[in-house]
Amino acid sequence: MSRKLKEPVFDDDDPEWTKEDFARARPPEEVLPPEILAQFKNTRGPQKAPTKVPVSLRLSADVLKYFKDTGPGWQSRIDEALRKIAKV
Structure with missing residues (x-):
């Protein structure tokens, strides 16, 4: 999947917000009825795939550079x- 930055698309029907637009904006709790707000969850929900475990790992600078240089x-x-080496 490419993560290249794309040129911005400008849409006259949906212009970029100005400082004044942000100043006039109100939170959903002020403008939407409670029955509509209740339809939106406050959490993300369970992950569909197993989660990975965060670790701190010290790698050689050249190894890290090799992988980072690949994008x-x-x-x-x-x-x-590492999975290939561990044959998992």
Whole structure:
């Protein structure tokens, strides 16, 4: 999946907000009825795929540079390389 930045799309029907627009904006609790607000969850819900465990790992500078130089997703590529070694 490409994460390249794309040129912004300008839409006359949905112009960029100004400081005045932000100043006039109100939170949903002030403008929506309670029965509509109740339809929106306050949490994200359970993950569909198993979660990964955050760890602190010290790597050689050259190894880290190699993976970072390959672009976004370098942490997943390190995980994939370690999975191959661990044969999981």
